[in-house]
Amino acid sequence: MNSIPILEIEHISKRFPGVQALSDVQFQVHAGEVHALLGENGAGKSTLIKIISGVHRPDEGTIRIDNRPVSFNNPREAQALGVATIYQELSLYPELTVAENIFMGHAPRGPLGIVDWREMGRRSREILESLEITDLDVNRKVGGLSVGQRQRVEIAKALSLNARILIMDEPTAALTEADVQRLFSIVRLLRERGVGVIYISHRLEEVFLLADRVTVLRDGQYVGTADVKDVTSDQLVSMMVGRTIENMFPKLPAVIGDPVLEVRNLSRRPLCKSVNLTVRSGEIVGLAGLVGSGRSELAQTIFGFTPAQEGEILLNGQAVRIRNPGQAMRYGIAYVPEDRGTQGLIREMRLRENVSLAVLRTMTRSGFIDTAQERRLAAEAIEQLGIRAYSIDQVVNKLSGGNQQKVVVSKWLASKPKVLIMDEPTRGVDVGAKAEIHHLISELAQQGLAILMISSELPEVLGMSDRIIVMREGRVVAEFDREEANQKNVVTAMMRETAEPATASTGQGVSV
Amino acid sequence: MTATAKPVPTPARRDDTGNFVSRLISIVSSQEIILLFVLIALLASVGSANPRYVAERNFINIFNGNAYIAVAAIGMTMVIISRNIDISVGSLIGVLGTISGTLAINGSPIWVSWLVPILVGALVGAAIGFMVAYLRIPSIVVTLGLLSILKGGLITVTSGEWITDLPEGFFLAQMKTPAFSILGLSIPAIPSPIIIMFVLTLIAVLWMRYSQTGRAIYAVGGNAEAARLSGISEKRILMTVFILNGVFVGIAAVLWATQLSIIQSTVPPGLELQIITAAVVGGVSILGGVGTAFGAMIAAILLSAINSALVFIDISPYWFRAVVGILILVTVLADMLRRRRTAAASGD
Numbered sequence: 123m124n125s126i127p128i129l130e131i132e133h134i135s136k137r138f139p140g141v142q143a144l145s146d147v148q149f150q151v152h153a154g155e156v157h158a159l160l161g162e163n164g165a166g167k168s169t170l171i172k173i174i175s176g177v178h179r180p181d182e183g184t185i186r187i188d189n190r191p192v193s194f195n196n197p198r199e200a201q202a203l204g205v206a207t208i209y210q211e212l213s214l215y216p217e218l219t220v221a222e223n224i225f226m227g228h229a230p231r232g233p234l235g236i237v238d239w240r241e242m243g244r245r246s247r248e249i250l251e252s253l254e255i256t257d258l259d260v261n262r263k264v265g266g267l268s269v270g271q272r273q274r275v276e277i278a279k280a281l282s283l284n285a286r287i288l289i290m291d292e293p294t295a296a297l298t299e300a301d302v303q304r305l306f307s308i309v310r311l312l313r314e315r316g317v318g319v320i321y322i323s324h325r326l327e328e329v330f331l332l333a334d335r336v337t338v339l340r341d342g343q344y345v346g347t348a349d350v351k352d353v354t355s356d357q358l359v360s361m362m363v364g365r366t367i368e369n370m371f372p373k374l375p376a377v378i379g380d381p382v383l384e385v386r387n388l389s390r391r392p393l394c395k396s397v398n399l400t401v402r403s404g405e406i407v408g409l410a411g412l413v414g415s416g417r418s419e420l421a422q423t424i425f426g427f428t429p430a431q432e433g434e435i436l437l438n439g440q441a442v443r444i445r446n447p448g449q450a451m452r453y454g455i456a457y458v459p460e461d462r463g464t465q466g467l468i469r470e471m472r473l474r475e476n477v478s479l480a481v482l483r484t485m486t487r488s489g490f491i492d493t494a495q496e497r498r499l500a501a502e503a504i505e506q507l508g509i510r511a512y513s514i515d516q517v518v519n520k521l522s523g524g525n526q527q528k529v530v531v532s533k534w535l536a537s538k539p540k541v542l543i544m545d546e547p548t549r550g551v552d553v554g555a556k557a558e559i560h561h562l563i564s565e566l567a568q569q570g571l572a573i574l575m576i577s578s579e580l581p582e583v584l585g586m587s588d589r590i591i592v593m594r595e596g597r598v599v600a601e602f603d604r605e606e607a608n609q610k611n612v613v614t615a616m617m618r619e620t621a622e623p624a625t626a627s628t629g630q631g632v633s634v
Numbered sequence: 635m636t637a638t639a640k641p642v643p644t645p646a647r648r649d650d651t652g653n654f655v656s657r658l659i660s661i662v663s664s665q666e667i668i669l670l671f672v673l674i675a676l677l678a679s680v681g682s683a684n685p686r687y688v689a690e691r692n693f694i695n696i697f698n699g700n701a702y703i704a705v706a707a708i709g710m711t712m713v714i715i716s717r718n719i720d721i722s723v724g725s726l727i728g729v730l731g732t733i734s735g736t737l738a739i740n741g742s743p744i745w746v747s748w749l750v751p752i753l754v755g756a757l758v759g760a761a762i763g764f765m766v767a768y769l770r771i772p773s774i775v776v777t778l779g780l781l782s783i784l785k786g787g788l789i790t791v792t793s794g795e796w797i798t799d800l801p802e803g804f805f806l807a808q809m810k811t812p813a814f815s816i817l818g819l820s821i822p823a824i825p826s827p828i829i830i831m832f833v834l835t836l837i838a839v840l841w842m843r844y845s846q847t848g849r850a851i852y853a854v855g856g857n858a859e860a861a862r863l864s865g866i867s868e869k870r871i872l873m874t875v876f877i878l879n880g881v882f883v884g885i886a887a888v889l890w891a892t893q894l895s896i897i898q899s900t901v902p903p904g905l906e907l908q909i910i911t912a913a914v915v916g917g918v919s920i921l922g923g924v925g926t927a928f929g930a931m932i933a934a935i936l937l938s939a940i941n942s943a944l945v946f947i948d949i950s951p952y953w954f955r956a957v958v959g960i961l962i963l964v965t966v967l968a969d970m971l972r973r974r975r976t977a978a979a980s981g982d
Contacts, residue, residue, distance in 0.1 A: 427863060448865035457863065465863055468856035470923045479853060480864040486846045493844065533864070 126189055128153050128318050129174065129205075129287050134183035136169055143169040147183075147344045149337055151287060151318035156309060158333035158350070159322045162362055162580070162613070166342040167322055171289050174320070175207040176200030187287075206280030207289040210296075212272050214279075216265030221246035223264050224279045249278045253308050270301030277308060288312060289320040294328060295414060306332055324412050326355045326617050338362055356610075359617070363580065363609035373586055374564040379403035381439070382572035383455070383541045385424060388433035393419040395596040396433070401541065401572040406563065408587030409576045412616055416596035417576045418460050421543045425457040426450040437541070451480060456539035458531055460546045460576070466530035467518050474500035474514040476529050481536045503532035508558055524555025531559065535566075542566065545576045560586060580609055592616055665917025665965075666929040673936045680943040687946040690822050696939045700912070701827030702727075702807070702889035703905075704934035707912040708838045708927040709882030714913050715842075716875045717855040717922030718766060718773035724905030725784035726883050730755055731891030732788060732899045735797035738804045748806060751891075752884030759880020760873065767872035785901050797897040807893035827889050831931060834885070838927040851875055856923025911958055912937060915965045924969075937961075 127150040136144040144166045151157045161167045172178045174185070176194030184191050187203050194200040197207075214223045221239075222229075224246045232238040246260040255274050264272060273293060280288055290309075294302045309319055309332060321333055329336055330350060338345040338361040345361045383401040388394060393416035401407045411417045422428045424435060426444035434441050437453050444450045450457070459465035467476055478485065478496045485495045500514035507528040511521060518529055527547070534542065547563065548556040563586060567573050577583045583590055590607045592600040592615040600615035677696075681688035706723055713720045730751035737747035758780070765776045810823040842848035853861040854871045862868055891897050916933035918925030937958060944951050 425863075446865075446867075447863050448867065451865045459860075459863055464857070465859050468853050468860055468923065470856045470919075471852060475849065475852075479849075479861070479866075482846050482849060483865075489846055490844050491846060491849060 127151060128188055129320075130186040130189070131170075131174070132184050132186075134170070134173060134180045134185070136173060136178060136180050142342055144173075144180075144339075144342045147339065147342070149344075150347075151320055153286070153316045153318050154313050155335065156313055156319045156321050156333045158329040158336040159320060159339070160326075160329065160336055160358060160362060161339035162578075165339040165362070167339055168291070169342075170339065171207065171291060171320065171322065174200070174287070175205055175289060201283055201285075204284060204286035205289070206283055206285035206287070207291070208273065208276045208280065208293060209291050210293075212269075212276055214264045214272055214275060217263060219261050219263055220258055220267075220275055220278075221260040223275055224249065224260075224282050226279070228283065245282070246278065249281050250274075253278065253281070253311060255308075268301070269296050270298065270304065273297070273301070273305065274308065277312075285317065287318045287320065289322075291322045292324065293321070294323065294325065324617055326358060329358070330355070355614075359610055359613050363613050373406075373588075374568055376404040376406075376564075376568040376588075377570075378405045378588065379570065382437065383424070383574070384434075384436040384439075385420075386434040386436070388420070388423060388430050388435065390419065390423040390428055390430050391596075393596045394423050394430075397593075397596075397598055399574075399591055399598060401574050403540075403570045403572050404567050405588045406567050406573045406575055406586055408583035408590040409574060409593060410580070410583045410590055410612055410616060411593035413578065415593045415616070417593050418545050419596070420593065421457060421545050421574070421576060424450070425455060425543065427457075451537055451539075454538075454540035456480070456534035456537050456542050458534050458542070458544040458547060460549070462523075462526055462530045466533075467526055469519040470517060472515050473504075473509070473511055473518055473521070473529060476518050477503045477514075477533050477536055480533050499536055503529070503536065506535075507532050507562060522555075524551035524559075527551050527555065527559065531562070539571065541572045541574070543574045543576070546578060547575060548577075548579070548582065580612060584609065584612070594618075665968075666926060666932060669916065669929060669932040669936060673932060673939060676936070676939055676943060680946055684946045687943065692942060692946075694822065694825065694828070696942050697828050697831075697935055698825045699942070700908075700934040700938035701825075701831040702886040702893075703908050703912055703937075704831045704931045705827075705834055705889060706883050706886035706909045707916070707930035707934055708834055709879030710909050710913040711838075711916070711918050711925055711927045711930045712842070712851055712875045713773070713879050714910075714918045714920060715855045715922060715925050716851050716872060717858070718872070718875070719910070720762065720773065720777045720876075720879060721906050721910070722762075722777040722780040722784060723879075723883050723909050724903075724907075725781045725788070725901045726755065726758060726880075727887040727890055727905060728899075728901035729784050729788050730884055730887035731897055732792060732797065734888055734891045735800060735804075735897040735899075738800050739797060744801065744803050747804065748888050751887050752881055755880035755882075755884025755887065756877050757880065759876040759878070759883070762880075763873040763876030766876065767869040781906075788899065788901060792899040794900055797899055798895070800895060800897070805892045805895070807889045827893075830885070830889065834882070835927050835931045842927065847871065847874055852923055908937070911962055915961050917965070917969075919969050920966065921969075 129151040131147065131149040134144055134147045135142075147166065147170060149170065159167050159170065169178065173180050176197040176199055179193070179195070186192065192203060215226065218226070221242050225242050229237045230241040230245065232241070243260050250256070250258055250260070253274070255278070258271060258274065264275060267275070277288070293305055297305065309321070312319055323329060333350050335347060336350055336353065336358065337347040338358065340362060379402055381400045382403050385397055385399050388397045393414070395416070397420055399407070409417050409420070419428065423430050424444070426446045426449055429445045435444055436442070442453050444453065447457070463469070468479065474496050477500045478491070481499070482491065485492045485499070497514060503509060504511060504514065509521075509525050509528045509532070511525060518526055521529065531547070544563070548559050551559065560582075563573060563575065575583070575586060584607055587607075588604050590602045590612060591598055592612060594616060602611065677688055686692060706727065710720060710723065733754060734747050734751045737750055738744065762773070762776055762780065765771045766773045807825070807827050809826040811829070813823040814821055842851065850861065850866045850871050853864070853866055854868050858868055890902070912934040913925070913930045914920060915936070916925065916929030916931070918930060940957055941951070941954050944954055
């Protein structure tokens with residue numbers, strides 16, 4: 123392509139407190155091109171599209187539209203220059219009609235500045251027809267529409283603003299197969315009309331079906347751009363994972379014993395479908411998968427927070443029914459949740475009160491808390507996990523992220539579990555605390571705990587796990603032993619459409 | 635569990651012995667202390683301007699005047715800490731007080747006319763709790779509906795007639811301890827509402843601080859999802875909170891009904907706001923999870939003291955509401971700033 127790009131990005135860097143989200147990234151979109159943006163969780167894709175759409179301002183670098191440098195103070199300014207974004211969570215007003223949503227904020231007006239409803243309806247129909255959408259009544263309320271229909275309304279809204287650059291963030295994540303096909307034909311129509319589409323997806327096969335070029339980001343860095351016809355899916359996976367695991371995961375040898383937790387055909391729709399897995403004593407099982415693949419949902423189903431609809435859970439070979447977290451705890455299951463802020467901590471409470479929360483019932487005498495015992499427990503937790511706090515009476519809100527995470531972990535260790543489920547145990551903690559938590563997990567396994575560890579960080583999963591289970595769209599799609607697992611086959615399993623064992627397929631991975 | 639994280643932690647100061655002073659401080663956290671100082675400062679300054687303000691009679695009146703509000707504020711404290719609200723308490727006090735008086739003039743034993751309102755209060759609380767915890771209706775909506783039902787129902791049933799000719803011995807709130815002197819110190823007669831207020835507040839503070847259920851109330855209000863994931867039954871806790879609130883409202887209603895020789899059979903206007911104000915000014919966070927009944931009690935006394943002070947320093951009592959409004963705003967603002975500061979300090 124030798125035309126001038128409509129959007130050109132150079133040397134973009136963006137730093138958030140504690141993270142370098144993007145450094146020196148470049149990216150281009152031509153008119154009439156579908157440009158896919160690929161990368162693992164946390165690679166910087168979201169930050170990049172937020173910079174293009176005016177949500178964030180870059181610390182460094184230039185954005186050019188039609189070869190003119192621009193800078194956006196807010197999304198409105200980006201819109202005015204023809205940049206429209208369709209996010210994963212659609213942002214429509216359910217109580218308003220299709221036409222009102224399409225023209226929200228820029229309704230056609232008649233004399234006296236009164237909204238011209240007929241004109242609005244006419245132009246809405248026109249836009250929809252131009253997209254070959256004929257099954258949408260512009261006077262219907264958006265609240266009653268399917269996800270696919272709402273997405274089409276969003277696209278019409280973008281076109282009503284004369285968008286020339288359309289960003290789509292995982293547009294197929296929540297769509298049915300039929301809706302996906304319609305979306306593809308709409309995207310192709312837009313391409314013919316000269317719109318530059320930035321297409322973000324975790325599904326490699328979509329990239330091959332739809333995109334002209336693809337750019338890969340990794341850890342906030344630009345890896346490369348290629349013509350889709352010149353690359354294979356294996357090459358793309360290599361570009362995405364690329365790094366080597368440093369020896370920062372001290373997996374200690376542990377004796378692996380009998381199965382402690384067995385899950386058979388466990389279902390809880392929509393994101394946990396007929397899952398089978400086994401965790402043995404002393405074993406660390408890593409649960410990998412993309413965000414939204416159903417990993418946390420599986421954990422919360424086992425823990426009884428969202429009880430199972432079908433299937434069996436066996437503990438030490440005995441079938442148990444778990445309908446709420448209290449029961450799961452009594453069976454010796456502990457769950458360190460994904461988000462310590464909203465699910466793990468009571469932020470206004472003291473350290474000791476947080477540590478004892480899950481075991482309060484075991485340390486009360488006739489309904490009253492044995493505070494001496496509680497203090498001992500909290501003091502032990504500080505020592506064992508190396509929590510940096512002034513005192514056990516410190517309010518946890520004032521602790522650092524890593525120390526807050528240790529408080530949540532110690533809360534669950536206090537319940538002396540046999541099965542420990544950890545959901546993103548080191549998210550948002552600093553490197554030092556991370557190493558400490560890894561060491562602790564390793565030691566707990568040595569002591570015979572059965573550990574199920576969910577993580578979006580591949581090096582963590584590969585470095586810590588005895589066995590790796592990969593989930594995709596609510597199902598277990600692959601399983602690897604520690605020896606056979608590597609970044610490439612795990613990522614391939616995470617992203618590939620078909621559920622066949624990832625080790626068996628080495629080809630293009632394009633399924634139509 | 636003997637695992638230790640490898641990099642040796644910097645030793646943290648731990649008071650596992652739990653010395654008395656630190657426990658005392660943990661019971662009475664800052665907001666309560668501040669209010670106590672404000673109250674003492676007010677008594678001292680207005681008292682020096684006009685000594686009659688702190689003379690025995692008025693001094694006792696300051697404590698006695700809002701005692702039933704302080705008792706109701708104990709229940710409100712629990713409700714707000716659990717991240718709910720009850721705006722029907724004023725109407726409920728009116729209804730329960732009327733029930734109490736009606737029983738008394740129809741010949742029920744005095745103890746029955748005191749006990750029944752408390753039981754009815756608990757029942758009403760259970761109904762509110764059921765709708766909030768199990769039917770998932772926001773408590774503000776439930777109690778807004780209840781407020782109208784109670785208010786309208788009361789007027790309809792009593793036609794606004796006052797209850798008079800109450801029997802001797804009914805007037806619980808007028809009873810006093812005998813005055814006596816010890817070591818040359820003369821202890822004046824203390825009205826029973828003051829004693830009831832202090833005793834109930836003390837019990838409530840200790841129960842909320844040291845019982846498993848009390849702790850769970852703070853946990854549910856602080857972060858309901860984390861509490862549920864820790865095995866706490868949010869539904870059971872909310873039921874408990876609203877039933878207990880009903881009990882305290884019942885006791886407050888008996889104190890309210892027995893303070894004068896007549897019962898007005900109407901809903902005291904703005905009473906629920908005074909009760910909520912006491913809780914909020916007392917440091918109970920409207921965002922849930924924080925506060926004590928002790929703070930609410932001090933705030934109730936402070937409000938009474940301010941009201942009285944306006945009379946003694948010759949300021950129109952109409953200013954009272956404005957002063958109370960400022961107090962509410964200042965307290966909530968302080969709470970917000972405190973939360974923002976600690977949230978910022980945690981670095982995420």
